Amino acid sequence: MIQTLVAAAETAERPQDVVVRRKVKRRRDWGKIGLGGYFVVFLFFLYIPMILMAILSFQGPTGQLTFPFRAPFSLDWWKTLFDANTFNTIADDVSASGRQSLWLSLVAGGIVAIFGFSLSMAFLRRWRFKSDVVAFYVIMLALMTPAFLVGLGNQLLWKFIGQTPNLWETALGANVIWGIPFAFLVMLAVWNRYDRHIEEAARDLGAGAVTTFREVTLPLVWTGLFGSFLFGFTLTWNDFDRTILLQNGYEAQPLPILIGTWPSSRPILPNLYALGAGTTAVTLFLILVVLVAVTLRLRFRSAPVQQAAEEFGDTVGLGEAGGLAARAK
């Protein structure tokens, strides 16, 4: 009796076993499509001047500053930047300016990274100076002061103390000022996700302060430092408004000054476009390098966590701990 009932119960269709498949017609999100289209138009608006400029830099020898494109396609105008033996050459200026700009930007990037690191660290240690709100506003002041005024103020200050403003002492300092708040904010974001217990664990295992810093802290925050460096580098690499007031004319001009004073100092030819496109390409390449580095690092860092998550069926939400890369998957 009981057995037959059990058998009947086993074979009977339970309502919860019935899979009901409703056909849900996925509605097209017209808002998304419209906004996506707008986004493409926006990118066009953002990039079109640079693209036009780059195209025009590849014109033939009769090239002009505007369309139509004067054939043939050639690298002649780019050659004038690097080859001192061409007509209309600016190779000497470009190489001097390029070197000047490169070194200035590298040093600025380094200083910005160091200050971003130390200032954000000081903030995290809850600077008990009671003036940390004031200090925060001072750093933000560096962000909000118009470039032009920083240049003007520094020029007046150096005049006041009886010195001639120059690139390495004055312009570099003024350029770093704008980089500091960006680096500071980047590093604050990095520290916010940083677990200080790891440092403690390292110390418990007998590591000294220097070893802890080198082997534990630094590998975890170096992308932030790299990002800070990038801010310092690119802001200096591209700065015009500050540097124009802080150079004295005896030193090789940085590239932006060379480009900016070009229209008033020499004939405007398509090699100006080549120079502009070239400096832009350097920056874009640098961003690409940083992105690739960060992506690789994220993948590398989250791999063990993801494996563990897969092995344990992710019951404890380990996948979340994998962070960005795990979520992206």
Added chain:
Amino acid sequence: MSSSSTPEPPGEEAALLALEEIEEAEAILEQQPPKAEAALGEGARGSRGSGWVTTALAAPGFVYIGFYLVAPLVIIILVSFWTWTDAGFQKTWTTANYSELFNDSTYWHNMLSTFETSLIAVAACLVLGFPVAYFLALKVESLRIQIALFIVALAPFWTSFLTRAIAWTFPLMGREGALNQVLIKLQIVSQPVQDFGFSTLSVRLAMIQLYILFMITPLFFSLAQVDRAALEAARDLGGNWWRTFREVILPQTMPGIVIGSIFIFVLTMGDYGTVATVGGGNITSVGTLIYSKIGAVQYPQGAASAVLLVIVLMIGVWVITRFSNLREEL
């Protein structure tokens, strides 16, 4: 305490005292956990112990900022009250620079037109940038694609403003630039519109194009924090698009809007490079005016103009911050 003057039953007084004690104990108990936590936190932070490490970390940065930012700003204010000489300035106090400036109609005309340009730029960046940030933050589901698109939109920030300004000037907006050629091809105009290049319109468009990233970035970050559940709830409750936008999205993105507006306002008011390049000398702004004064070695006059510009900037920023309680939101 007052027990001698007002006779009360001793039992009641004791009860009151006991209550007080209990309250005190509770207060102490309440205080304890945060204290303990703080102590633990300090322990976790490790080697700090005293504030000198922190001070050592902070001091070089602030000395640097003091020398290259605060001192220069102070000296601008000082010089604006000093007397002009052929060599620059000398330390004789005067207010002549300001009284001269207040009667200088060219300066105020420029201030007004720069302010107008700024307002237009803020409004345009907000209107044009909001859909971009909205699309990136709320319409793109895959995080990877979101980051990729955001970086594509943000990349020009790291490239040269000046180069982009020059790219804007000749190839695009010039008399024979692409825009005029397209307009002629489409037979919208028959003659090239001279007005595009080196014009106020051109300067304003270029500024929007150059600075809009400073609006999109804060907008993106505040939109990304909008509670998606609240959006769905609003939709489920029958709120149409406009009401959802106005009552759910807008209040939550106000900090982003305010920060972006401050950025654009300050950047456009204090701009020199864009106006000089795209305007090609035809267009003046407060920035180019100050620059020409410095070029003419009129330092005190230039400094006074700069101080007035900063005052206008501060008033503007203050007005913008009225729209949202930033300190609370951050």
